[in-house]
Amino acid sequence: MRQLPETDRDAIRIAQDPHFSRWLEQITATGGCSHPVHLSGSTTTLDGTTGEIFHQYDTRNEPGERLLVRCRNRRATVCAPCSRLHAGDTFHLVRAGLLGGKNVPTTVRNRPRLFVTLTAPSFGLVHRTGERCRPRRARGTCEHGNPLGCGTEHTANDPLVGQPLCPDCYDYTGHVLWHAHASKLWDRFVIDVRRRLASSAGLVQSHFARHARLSFARVAEYQKRAAVHVHAVVRLDGPNGPDDESPAWGTAELIIDAVRASARRVLVRTPYSPAVGELDLRWGAQIDARPLRTNGDGPDDDAVAAYVAKYVTKSASETGAGTDYPLTTWTDIESAPVSEHVRALVRACWRLGGLPEYAPLNLRTWAHTLGYRGHILTKSRAYSTTYAALRAERAHHMGHADNPDTVTERHWRYVGSGHTPGASLIAVGIAEDLATAREIAREEISHGGRP
Secondary structure: OOOOOHHHHHHHHHHOOOOHHHHHHHHHHOOOOOOOEEEEEEEEEEEOOOOOEEEEEEHHHOHHHOEEEOOOOOOOOOOHHHHHHHHHHHHHHHHHHHHOEOOEOHHHHHOOEEEEEEOOOOOOOEOOEOOOOEHHHOOOEOOOOOEOOEOOOEOOOOOOOOOEOOOOOOOHHHHHHHHHHHHHHHHHHHHHHHHHHHHHOOOOHHHHHHOOEEEEEEEEEEOOOOOEEEEEEEEEEEOOEOOOOOOOOOOHHHHHHHHHHHHHHOOEEOOOEOOOEOOEEOOOOOEEEEEOOOOOOOHHHHHHHHHHHHHHOOOHHHHOOOOOOOOOOHHHHHHOOOOHHHHHHHHHHHHHHOOHHHHHHOOOOOHHHOOOOOOOEEEOOOOOOOHHHHHHHHHHHOOOOOOOOEEEEEEEEEEEEOOOHHHHHHHHHHHHHHHHHHHHHHHHHHOOOOO
C-alpha cells in the first residue's frame, strides 16, 4: 500500500488531536501566519485597588502548552498573511497624513502636498525595457571588448533587464557605498529643502521651525538594476504640525522648486580609504516632484497610499536585488539564489566591509540588502499616526486593550517558532480562506452591499 507523504501524515495527526479545534482557533487568530512565534506564560488582570482577579489566562490550558502569535514579518515572500496586515497599517498611516483621520485633522488635505521620487545615480550602463534597449551605442565597445549598446527590445520580465552591459565597467564599489549612505543623503536633502524654503520666504534659515514644519513619509524600493530609489509623500504645515495651517507663502510650486534644487545640490562624502579614495555621493538625475490634488478625497490620495503600502511588503529578493536573510559567510554568497550582478554587489559589500575605514557601515551585516541600512518605510514624527498606535487601536477594537482601572501582570517567554509540515499546510489553507473572504467583502462593499 502506497504511503502518504510526510506532510499529509502530519496534517492527519494534527486533525485527530483532541485539542485540534482550539489549535485551529489559534491559527485562525494569527491569520494563517506562515511562521508564528510560540509563547509560554500567563496574563492576570486585577482590580487596581482591591486586587480582585477579573481575568486570568495561562498557556498550560492550550495545545502543547503554548500560544501562537503572528511573526509580523512585513515581507510577502516570508509571510503573506502578516505582510498583508503590515500593508494595511501602512496604507492607513500614509492616508491619514494625506486626508486626516487617526487623530490627524482632516484639514491636512488642504495643505501643500507632494509625491516625490528620488533615484540613485548611474553606476554603469544596464539593459532596460523600451522599444530598443540602447541603440545609440550599439556599434561601440568598451575597454573590455563588450558592446556599449544593445538593440534588443526587452520585455519587462526579461532577466537581462537591469543587468550591466559590461560587469567589468560597472561601479560596484560606488553602488554599495551609495546604498550605505542613502539614509544620510535623505537626511541632508530634507534639511536643505527646509533651508531653501526659508530663504525663498525671506526668513532666516534657523527660524524656519517658527513658521512652518515639513513632514514626510518615505519608502525605499529596489529597481531592476538593484539600486534603491525613494518615493515620499511630503506635506507643509504650520509650526505645530498638522494642527496648524501652513503659511501663505508655502505653495506646492515653491516646495517643488526647493525639492528639485536640493536633490541636485546635496551630497555625502564617504570616509577616505586608501583602496577607494573619497567618493561624492549624490541623487540621480531622474527627479520627480508633483503636487497631489489639493481637495482630493479619493482616488488620487488613496492610490498614493496604496502605492506606498505595496512597496513596504516587497523584499529585495522579489526584484532580484538581494535576499531576505543575512549572509554570514563567503560560502553563503556563492550559493545564494541571485543573479551574477547581485552576487557581485554582495561580494563588494563583503570586500569593503573588511576595510577598517568602512567598519561603521556594517557592510557585511547588510550584504543581503546590498549595503542599504535604512528602514523600508520611515516618517517624520508629525506626519501621521504610528504603527504602535494602529496596533493598539486594533487590539482595542478586538477587546484586548487594558482597562485604565485595572492592573495587568504578564509573564511570557519564547519557546519556539514556525510550523510542522502538516501545520504549515493547514495554515496556508486558512490564510487562503481568509483572503477569499476579504475579497468577497470588498466586492460587496463596492456594489453597495449587494453580492
